[in-house]
Amino acid sequence: MARSRASYEYTEAEDKSMRLGFLLIAAGLLSLLGLGCCWLRPALQERGGGGSANCTVLAVRQLGERFACTFSCGAACRGTARYPCLQVLVRTSRSSAPALLHEDERQLRTNPKCSYIPPCARDDQENSENVTYKQKYWKEKVGSQPFTCYFNQHLRPDDVMLKRTHDETVLLHCFLWPVVTFLVGVLIVVLTICAKSLAIRAEAIKKKKHL
Numbered sequence: 001m002a003r004s005r006a007s008y009e010y011t012e013a014e015d016k017s018m019r020l021g022f023l024l025i026a027a028g029l030l031s032l033l034g035l036g037c038c039w040l041r042p043a044l045q046e047r048g049g050g051g052s053a054n055c056t057v058l059a060v061r062q063l064g065e066r067f068a069c070t071f072s073c074g075a076a077c078r079g080t081a082r083y084p085c086l087q088v089l090v091r092t093s094r095s096s097a098p099a100l101l102h103e104d105e106r107q108l109r110t111n112p113k114c115s116y117i118p119p120c121a122r123d124d125q126e127n128s129e130n131v132t133y134k135q136k137y138w139k140e141k142v143g144s145q146p147f148t149c150y151f152n153q154h155l156r157p158d159d160v161m162l163k164r165t166h167d168e169t170v171l172l173h174c175f176l177w178p179v180v181t182f183l184v185g186v187l188i189v190v191l192t193i194c195a196k197s198l199a200i201r202a203e204a205i206k207k208k209k210h211l
Contacts, residue, residue, distance in 0.1 A: 014192055021188035028182025035174055054093040055101065055149035055160060060138045061087050062131065067111060069120035069127070081120055083127035088115040088138050092149065092160055100159045101149065112156060 010018065063085040071079050088101040101115050102108040111117055118130035149160040 010192075010196065014196060017188055017192045021185045021192065024181050024185025024188065026185075028178045028180075028185060031178035031181065032175065035178065051094075052148055052150050053160065054146045055090040055099075056144060056146050057088060057138055057142055058091050058098055059087075059089045060135055061089075062135060063087060063114075065113075066124075067114065067117075069117065071120040071122050073122065079122060081122055081127055082124050083118050083120070084131050085111075085114040086116045086131050086135055087113075090149065090160060092151070094151070097158070099151075102159055102161045104161050104163050105152065108156065108159060108161060112159070 065085050066082040067085060068080050068082055071081055073079055089098045090101050092099055102112075103116060107117055116131060116134050118127050118134070121127050121130075147162075149162060150164055151157065151160045
């Protein structure tokens with residue numbers, strides 16, 4: 001009886017495999033739950049209140065106003081610099097009224113008055129040169145060529161964005177890997193149980209042959 005009971009118990013290696021499988025299942029479920037509550041919901045709300053349109057540049061200008069930005073100069077070193085405000089006004093296919101163009105939702109929230117925030121450098125002159133380069137790009141390279149832009153009624157319905165922060169590719173990758181982790185965990189548990197079941201059957205058949 002002792003030998004028969006022992007054959008139904010998992011070995012140390014099988015026990016580790018089962019624990020790994022259950023750990024991956026829990027990690028996959030928690031990742032899906034966390035992403036769904038903290039990330040997917042606001043992302044879908046943003047996408048649900050917006051859409052795409054065709055935009056054409058009306059005017060590109062620099063305002064006299066300058067805005068502060070924070071640059072890093074080391075592990076525990078930070079400073080403040082300033083950059084000029086660039087505005088790109090466009091006409092959209094959904095409205096004849098001029099709209100202010102932004103890089104994305106994040107830039108719109110950071111500075112809703114400007115169209116571009118340069119990488120913050122220590123030197124104000126370098127920041128000005130980056131903004132001037134962007135101004136020439138919109139004037140000379142884009143000009144009157146139409147391009148796709150996006151609007152979001154939850155943020156500022158009169159402004160448009162050049163790209164979305166949450167696109168389909170990011171959403172796919174954020175949910176693909178938790179699902180893969182969950183499925184791998186399920187596969188490990190199922191294979192371990194099946195291998196144990198086959199081992200028990202093989203042992204039972206072997207005992208019958210000896211009787």
